[in-house]
Amino acid sequence: MDNFKQTRLHPDILKAITEMGFETPTPIQAKTIPHLMASAHDLIATAQTGTGKTAAFGLPSIHLTDIEDRRTQTLVLCPTRELCMQITKDLGNFSKYINGMNILAVYGGASIQAQIKSLKKGAQIVIGTPGRTKDLIKRKRLDISHVARVVLDEADEMLTMGFKKDLEMILAQTPQEKQTLLFSATMSKRVVEITKSYMNNPLEIAAARMNIAAENVQHIYYMVNAKDRYEVIKRIIDINPGIYGIVFCRTRRETKEVANKLMHDGYNADTLHGDLSQMQRDEVMGRFRNRQLQILVATDVAARGLDVDDLSHVINFNLPDDDEIYVHRSGRTGRAGKKGISIIIIHTREVRKIREIEKKFSITFIRETVPSGLDICKKRLYTLIGKVENVEVDEQQIGQFMPDIYKKLEWLEREELVKHFVSTEFNRYLSYYKNARDINISGDSMGEKRSKREKRSREDRRNTSFAGFYVNVGFKHKLNPGRLIGLINECLRSSDAVIGKIEVMKTFSFFEI
Numbered sequence: 067m068d069n070f071k072q073t074r075l076h077p078d079i080l081k082a083i084t085e086m087g088f089e090t091p092t093p094i095q096a097k098t099i100p101h102l103m104a105s106a107h108d109l110i111a112t113a114q115t116g117t118g119k120t121a122a123f124g125l126p127s128i129h130l131t132d133i134e135d136r137r138t139q140t141l142v143l144c145p146t147r148e149l150c151m152q153i154t155k156d157l158g159n160f161s162k163y164i165n166g167m168n169i170l171a172v173y174g175g176a177s178i179q180a181q182i183k184s185l186k187k188g189a190q191i192v193i194g195t196p197g198r199t200k201d202l203i204k205r206k207r208l209d210i211s212h213v214a215r216v217v218l219d220e221a222d223e224m225l226t227m228g229f230k231k232d233l234e235m236i237l238a239q240t241p242q243e244k245q246t247l248l249f250s251a252t253m254s255k256r257v258v259e260i261t262k263s264y265m266n267n268p269l270e271i272a273a274a275r276m277n278i279a280a281e282n283v284q285h286i287y288y289m290v291n292a293k294d295r296y297e298v299i300k301r302i303i304d305i306n307p308g309i310y311g312i313v314f315c316r317t318r319r320e321t322k323e324v325a326n327k328l329m330h331d332g333y334n335a336d337t338l339h340g341d342l343s344q345m346q347r348d349e350v351m352g353r354f355r356n357r358q359l360q361i362l363v364a365t366d367v368a369a370r371g372l373d374v375d376d377l378s379h380v381i382n383f384n385l386p387d388d389d390e391i392y393v394h395r396s397g398r399t400g401r402a403g404k405k406g407i408s409i410i411i412i413h414t415r416e417v418r419k420i421r422e423i424e425k426k427f428s429i430t431f432i433r434e435t436v437p438s439g440l441d442i443c444k445k446r447l448y449t450l451i452g453k454v455e456n457v458e459v460d461e462q463q464i465g466q467f468m469p470d471i472y473k474k475l476e477w478l479e480r481e482e483l484v485k486h487f488v489s490t491e492f493n494r495y496l497s498y499y500k501n502a503r504d505i506n507i508s509g510d511s512m513g514e515k516r517s518k519r520e521k522r523s524r525e526d527r528r529n530t531s532f533a534g535f536y537v538n539v540g541f542k543h544k545l546n547p548g549r550l551i552g553l554i555n556e557c558l559r560s561s562d563a564v565i566g567k568i569e570v571m572k573t574f575s576f577f578e579i
Contacts, residue, residue: 073099076129078163083125086159092118095125097271102126108246108268110261112253119249123217124157127191130214133166136188137212143196143236145223147173147344148351152373153193153219167191172208174198175344182207196224196232203239210236215245218260225256227367237264252390282400285431287410287420294505295383295411296327298436302381302409303333303361304495305437307449308572311379312372313363314395316386324383325363335361338368366391375401382410389423414507435506439499444576445569446495448536450488452574455538533579540573550575 070080070088091099094113101109103126113119127140144150154171161167170189172181174197181198185207192199192208202208216237218224224233237246246265250257261268288298303309315321318339325337336350336359351372354362364372366386377399386392392410399406410431412420420431437445475483539545547568554565554577566578 073125074103075099075125076164079125079128079160082160082162083121088121092122094119094271095122098122099126101269101271102245102247103129105269106245108248108265110248110250110253110265110268110270112270112272113249113251119219120153120156121160123219123247123249124153124160127215127217128157128161128164128167131167131190133164133190135190136168138189138192138208138210139212139214140191140217141199141210141213141215141236141240142191142193142217142219143199143224143233144193144219145195145227145229146367147175147195148347148372149220150193150195157191157193169193172198172202178202196229196236200232200235203236210240213240213244215247216240218246218248218250221248221250221257221260222252222254225254225260230256230260233260234263251394282404283396283406283408285396285408285410285429286434287412287431288434288436289412289414289417289507290436290505291507292413296324297505298411299324299328299381299383300331300333301437301442302379303328304442305445306379307446309379310357310360311362311377311381312369312395312398313361313381313383314369314386315363315365315383318365320383321363321365321368328361328363333361334359335363338362338364338372340365340368342368366395374398376404377401377406380406380408382408385410385412385416385419389419389426392423393427436504438504439502441567442499442502443492443495444534447488447492448569448574448576449571450491451536452538452540452571454487456573534576535579536574536576538574540571540575542572545570545575550577554579 069090070083073091094111094117098109098111098119099122101107102123111119111122113122123142127142131139142153144153150171150173154169157169161169168187168189169191170181170184170193172185172192172194174195178198178201181202182205185192185202192210194202194208199208203210218233224230246268248257248261248265248268290298299313313324315324318341321337321339322341325335328335336353338347338350338354342350347368350359350362353359354372355374362369362372380395380399382392382395386395392408396406396408399408410420423429424431478486547570550568550570551565558579564579568577569575
């Protein structure tokens with residue numbers, strides 16, 4: 067299936083998704099939609115988050131809905147309130163030109179009376195979390211005895227979160243003759259048990275090879291003592307001024323501690339964990355989606371349903387207990403054709419685990435040294451210079467203040483004025499990092515054997531005296547590291563110039579020779 071017109075979906079659905087920019091189906095959509103349009107057989111689809119699975123089951127479900135029948139015909143179960151709301155929003159957009167289509171979300175943390183009132187009006191498609199769905203069924207407010215299809219979205223997550231009994235109770239209330247669709251990133255033993263108990267000879271499809279890591283993600287690890295993990299996060303943020311990312315922690319306690327330290331140190335950060343009320347969760351997630359926050363510190367469960375396409379970094383405060391969780395975490399960056407960086411902070415005893423992940427998921431990790439205080443100060447300085455060079459000046463608004471400004475600053479020579487200006491922004495980094503220690507630790511014999519050549523190259527560069535250079539050209543001007551190296555060699559009339567660090571930013575770059 068090369069395009070959505072080949073799906074035979076209702077013209078009103080095609081009109082809506084065309085306006086949304088849908089052109090070519092994703093692999094999971096190309097495999098799932100034709101099956102659901104032509105068959106009532108059960109289906110198991112293995113698909114990671116961000117593969118387009120909501121449209122894969124949502125578009126056929128809307129197409130097959132009898133608008134004249136107000137009873138619930140499709141029930142979608144998902145693990146979190148946030149995912150429930152996102153699916154409801156997506157299906158609403160898909161069906162916006164279909165009159166009489168009612169789609170309702172039911173979840174905890176919101177007024178159950180309001181949801182009951184909406185159910186009385188009729189909803190052909192209900193999307194719910196297991197707990198609230200079970201509650202409404204027990205109250206006899208949600209009738210699923212006539213559903214034609216049940217969708218279990220992120221089945222592995224629902225089982226991990228302890229919803230097995232709820233799912234069994236809900237499925238027992240559905241007709242024996244129905245279509246069951248199960249979507250899961252992994253096929254754990256618990257998921258397989260559900261398929262054997264509640265599905266009838268299902269067709270199995272996969273969007274791509276299971277457990278494959280995102281291609282646009284660079285995987286990096288830093289090796290430090292456990293007590294220095296937080297310092298690594300600080301340095302990562304400081305050397306990446308435009309960072310927009312998630313820091314994943316194992317526990318709620320760890321999440322709170324890291325987030326509180328970041329906020330105390332003046333970073334634009336907040337936390338997402340299970341102790342927050344729904345109102346607090348919505349507020350934090352809204353601020354993060356709107357980029358009012360640069361860093362979100364979260365547990366895996368709390369971050370479910372947070373779908374953001376342009377994360378620059380995913381930082382693992384420590385290794386997750388399950389290898390597959392690392393792949394899920396790292397897959398949150400490097401989306402929509404953009405490049406992303408996934409970082410793990412480890413100590414020497416965890417190197418073997420890194421190698422296992424590499425082998426299992428065909429990932430290559432690069433061991434990086436934690437940025438030094440000097441590196442961070444230089445990066446911040448050049449970033450500040452770039453901002454000053456490229457800031458838009460409103461001559462009309464600022465003109466009225468310039469005579470007074472000139473008068474106050476006339477005693478300063480040009481060089482002194484620049485020093486004063488830079489210092490107002492730069493002093494906090496200089497004061498913090500001027501005596502910053504090297505927090506990297508040695509180890510990783512396996513990795514060092516594999517990368518001796520790279521290490522020697524780094525040592526050669528480290529033992530070479532470099533001069534730093536700044537140019538007011540960046541990737542906005544179609545410059546990349548390769549082109550910059552070519553330009554350097556061209557200017558030096560050499561093809562083997564010893565080049566140190568290169569940083570290509572949006573509107574400026576700096577390099578060492």
